[in-house]
Amino acid sequence: MLNFRFRPELRMPGWKSIPFPDQIKRLLIIFIILVIMLITVRNYLMPPTFVKEGHYRAAAIDSILALPIHYAGQEACSECHDEYVALKQTSYHQNVACEVCHGPGANHVEDPSENTPSAPRQRGLCPLCHIYNASKPTGFPQINIVTHNPLEPCMSCHEPHDPKPPQPPEECGACHGEIARTKAVSHHAALECTQCHSAPEAHKKDPRSFRPSKPRKRTFCGGCHGENAESAGEIPRVDLQSHEPDHACWQCHYPHYPEVR
Amino acid sequence: MENLIEQLQPILKQVVGYIYPNEVELHWGILIVVYPYITGLVAGAFILASLERVFEVKEVQPTYRLSMLTALAFLIIAPLPLLAHLSYPERSIEIFLTPQLKSAMAMFGFVYAWYLMIVLMLEIWFDYRKDIVYWARSKKGWRKYMYYLLSLGSLDLSEKAIRFDRKAGKFITIIGIPSAFLLHGYVGFIFGSVKANPWWSSVLMPIVFLFSAIVSGIALMILIYGVTTLFRWKPIDMACMDKLASFLLYAMILDISLETLDFIHRMYESVESIHILGQLISQKLFISLVVIQILLGTLLPLGSLASVKLFRLPDELRRLIYFGAAILVQIGIFSTRWNVVIGGQLFSKSLRGLTHYKMELLGIEGLLISIALLFLPLFVLYIIIKILPPWPEAATTPLSSIAKESSQ
Numbered sequence: 200m201l202n203f204r205f206r207p208e209l210r211m212p213g214w215k216s217i218p219f220p221d222q223i224k225r226l227l228i229i230f231i232i233l234v235i236m237l238i239t240v241r242n243y244l245m246p247p248t249f250v251k252e253g254h255y256r257a258a259a260i261d262s263i264l265a266l267p268i269h270y271a272g273q274e275a276c277s278e279c280h281d282e283y284v285a286l287k288q289t290s291y292h293q294n295v296a297c298e299v300c301h302g303p304g305a306n307h308v309e310d311p312s313e314n315t316p317s318a319p320r321q322r323g324l325c326p327l328c329h330i331y332n333a334s335k336p337t338g339f340p341q342i343n344i345v346t347h348n349p350l351e352p353c354m355s356c357h358e359p360h361d362p363k364p365p366q367p368p369e370e371c372g373a374c375h376g377e378i379a380r381t382k383a384v385s386h387h388a389a390l391e392c393t394q395c396h397s398a399p400e401a402h403k404k405d406p407r408s409f410r411p412s413k414p415r416k417r418t419f420c421g422g423c424h425g426e427n428a429e430s431a432g433e434i435p436r437v438d439l440q441s442h443e444p445d446h447a448c449w450q451c452h453y454p455h456y457p458e459v460r
Numbered sequence: 461m462e463n464l465i466e467q468l469q470p471i472l473k474q475v476v477g478y479i480y481p482n483e484v485e486l487h488w489g490i491l492i493v494v495y496p497y498i499t500g501l502v503a504g505a506f507i508l509a510s511l512e513r514v515f516e517v518k519e520v521q522p523t524y525r526l527s528m529l530t531a532l533a534f535l536i537i538a539p540l541p542l543l544a545h546l547s548y549p550e551r552s553i554e555i556f557l558t559p560q561l562k563s564a565m566a567m568f569g570f571v572y573a574w575y576l577m578i579v580l581m582l583e584i585w586f587d588y589r590k591d592i593v594y595w596a597r598s599k600k601g602w603r604k605y606m607y608y609l610l611s612l613g614s615l616d617l618s619e620k621a622i623r624f625d626r627k628a629g630k631f632i633t634i635i636g637i638p639s640a641f642l643l644h645g646y647v648g649f650i651f652g653s654v655k656a657n658p659w660w661s662s663v664l665m666p667i668v669f670l671f672s673a674i675v676s677g678i679a680l681m682i683l684i685y686g687v688t689t690l691f692r693w694k695p696i697d698m699a700c701m702d703k704l705a706s707f708l709l710y711a712m713i714l715d716i717s718l719e720t721l722d723f724i725h726r727m728y729e730s731v732e733s734i735h736i737l738g739q740l741i742s743q744k745l746f747i748s749l750v751v752i753q754i755l756l757g758t759l760l761p762l763g764s765l766a767s768v769k770l771f772r773l774p775d776e777l778r779r780l781i782y783f784g785a786a787i788l789v790q791i792g793i794f795s796t797r798w799n800v801v802i803g804g805q806l807f808s809k810s811l812r813g814l815t816h817y818k819m820e821l822l823g824i825e826g827l828l829i830s831i832a833l834l835f836l837p838l839f840v841l842y843i844i845i846k847i848l849p850p851w852p853e854a855a856t857t858p859l860s861s862i863a864k865e866s867s868q
Binding site for chain 2: 220223225229233237250
């Protein structure tokens with residue numbers, strides 16, 4: 200053999216007697232060292248409470264618990280303001296929590312005289328939820344903030360804890376609330392339902408037997424929107440002959456809807 | 461905020477149709493294109509090496525060790541694009557410390573570690589041990605110690621020990637093939653399992669990934685084998701080249717059939733996403749998919765490789781064709797990855813609009829870094845080759861005689 204100065208054999212008693220080939224024994228040693236290293240590093244680096252409760256750090260719950268509490272919850276308010284709680288309980292706002300409008304109240308509950316929550320009286324608050332937005336579910340009460348009784352605070356007509364409209368909807372809106380609501384924010388807000396539907400009086404008593412009319416022809420819309428229609432000058436016009444002649448107008452512009460221009 | 465708007469302005473101009481606000485900017489950029497491309501090369505190169513070992517394809521034997529080392533070099537670099545993509549790369553260690561078995565992404569570390577440590581390293585070690593011992597004895601200075609360390613002190617060169625090396629190597633190769641399938645199939649799975657994305661979500665994804673990986677790996681070995689042989693002033697073994705080229709041809713035929721199957725399946729199903737995917741292909745991916753991936757990267761090399769089979773061409777010309785085809789295939793497979801990764805993010809989940817990808821040039825997720833990452837494995841390969849030369853003349857016994865023994 201070549202002149203090699205190392206004594207390569209591991210001088211370990213019994214090395215030869217382990218019944219594996221030499222290579223495997225050595226690889227196993229390396230492997231075991233790696234595994235031990237991994238376990239040590241893992242023990243050292245892994246947060247101590249990690250797998251205790253699941254795949255997360257159990258102590259994280261305690262650190263979250265230690266965070267300051269800002270919201271007291273609606274039950275807390277009823278202790279002192281039970282009249283408001285009772286009022287709101289049966290109103291349209293029953294699912295809107297007190298602190299949504301009044302802001303976090305935990306410190307107020309602790310010391311009511313020292314910390315008074317705000318009572319937002321400006322017109323800006325209510326539109327946060329009620330301004331018209333096409334993506335809100337149909338039927339959600341929405342208003343066009345520009346045209347809905349401008350300049351007056353909402354509170355002057357709607358009690359925030361029981362916000363029913365001052366007078367119950369009459370006429371068609373009593374039953375067709377959703378249509379009335381969407382139409383109220385559409386381009387056709389100013390038009391009466393009866394402008395486009397002639398409803399027999401009996402419809403209000405027996406709606407399924409006495410059906411109101413619905414626009415049937417394009418020329419109906421043309422009565423206001425045609426080039427030569429005798430209608431108010433500011434109404435936008437189209438040429439009925441050339442403007443999408445193959446479809447009914449409401450296939451593209453459903454007149455109740457605001458977003459379909 | 462202002463900054464962000466300014467950044468998105470040029471992209472917004474290219475947005476068509478309706479998209480959601482968080483879809484304007486792509487979150488997976490070119491780095492995530494580089495990553496499956498590189499792992500594909502690893503799996504491909506390894507599978508090629510295994511062919512020689514398991515099925516004893518003698519012709520491609522000159523590339524056996526080279527393929528193993530190439531796979532190792534590329535595998536070492538494979539996680540880098542991912543790390544560069546993370547905002548907090550130092551936290552990546554945590555997926556090893558607290559393994560979450562239900563997350564496919566979290567399992568990457570283990571698939572990777574298994575493949576690197578158990579499959580590649582071990583197979584190379586067993587294959588080279590005899591030579592390492594020889595070098596540990598014949599080299600001088602620090603090299604001696606390095607080889608001694610690499611041998612792990614296992615210096616036994618007896619007939620029995622060497623036979624065991626060969627057996628162990630073969631055994632590992634046999635585990636290695638499914639492992640290579642796992643490694644790259646896994647990458648395909650990551651995409652294929654995103655059920656919200658109609659461009660990705662497909663059970664065929666892992667399989668298509670795998671076959672394109674094999675294609676790219678074989679093409680890479682044609683290039684690396686050719687170039688290294690040229691630089692060593694050795695004659696190119698044409699039998700080997702021809703065999704590699706045939707493998708490439710067959711793998712490409714399989715690959716293209718699978719992709720066509722996927723395509724036909726999608727067309728036939730025609731689920732609601734088909735319209736937007738059609739727009740995606742015709743508007744945003746036309747160059748990278750139709751022109752580069754299909755025409756340049758698949759049909760042209762396929763045609764030229766097939767023509768070599770049909771006509772008798774002189775060696776010189778065949779070599780040129782193989783080289784050209786291999787380069788085109790690389791470009792083609794890279795754009796395949798591009799079309800999957802980038803394409804899958806270009807259309808809106810509303811299925812009504814398309815956005816645009818604007819690649820950075822500088823910056824950690826930019827083009828320059830990606831190019832660097834693509835060439836880094838070659839540099840690593842150079843170093844590995846310096847340590848473990850795969851050439852027949854560097855080995856203690858001629859490789860051919862080993863092959864003879866192993867076939868007995």
